[in-house]
Amino acid sequence: MVSAKHSGKARQANLEENTFLELLQTTDRLSRGVAALLKTEELSLTQYNVLRVLRGSPDGLPCGEIARRLITREPDITRLLDRMEKRGLISRCRDAKDRRTVVTRITAEGLDAVNRLDEPVHALHRMQLGHLGHEHLLSLTGLLRQARGEQ
Amino acid sequence: MVSAKHSGKARQANLEENTFLELLQTTDRLSRGVAALLKTEELSLTQYNVLRVLRGSPDGLPCGEIARRLITREPDITRLLDRMEKRGLISRCRDAKDRRTVVTRITAEGLDAVNRLDEPVHALHRMQLGHLGHEHLLSLTGLLRQARGEQ
DNA sequence: TGACATTATATGTTGCAACAATTATTGTGT
């Protein structure tokens, strides 16, 4: 059923897999730091990103558009927004013209929360990655885009 | 995970943050591919990693050691192993000497599942990242380690 | 117009993860 490829080359250096594991570990490490910071406002990383997206669209956005920008499945968006609405971070209302769509807006409270985080989040990112320096950061982002097959 | 539709100025000021977002997006993209592949064996990425760790320790490992190697919280390990034991992928038994610890071993069924995945997982990683080439992959892993502050 | 596809959102179910608290066992100091 399976060729004898296991035995001999099993321990051979697997550069691609190793890169994937490094990616997982690095993203995990950095995300935990960010998550810990966002917890001061009781926000998850996803919720924070929702607020940032909505801050950039004061007229509000439909669920589908939020999902598209977050690369999150639409079914998850509904319940994510449910929780955020319950906490007063966003408001929702049916669109008058197309009654299928629900327009979501950021509230003053939500805006305050995300604004308060701008500075500490930026500082954290500098602390986490600043030591790489301009050049290495550019190299890294370039390689990451390349890894995703862009460019 | 979030759009990068900033002006050039905002982007320049947030090189670190931009790198973080690139990391999130790249890891997300690659992980989804791997998750889709592992789904052919009805395994999550975490479960797959558990099986690989246990395959490397035929005498079994205590929960705490598994948690340490996976960078997962211990409370999550218990229920993760619960589900895997129910499916016959692993077996657990109390240690005779120290009755606090539970030793977990991979079963023949679990071993089969993880062995079946070796080849397709390797092929997927090559498909996902192979186009970068040896040199770029080494650069990338180096930068990632550096980003985590190692070396 | 009416049948039917399309779009937008919501719901059901399951598994996963964070965090706090709990139970059981073992180690330690007096």
Place this chain on the structure above:
DNA sequence: ACACAATAATTGTTGCAACATATAATGTCA
């Protein structure tokens, strides 16, 4: 030996994410 700390695993609770499915409103075409 006994109180008590330390260790190992578990349980409770909540929120998050994947996936399939359902509901509601709108668009399309005979």
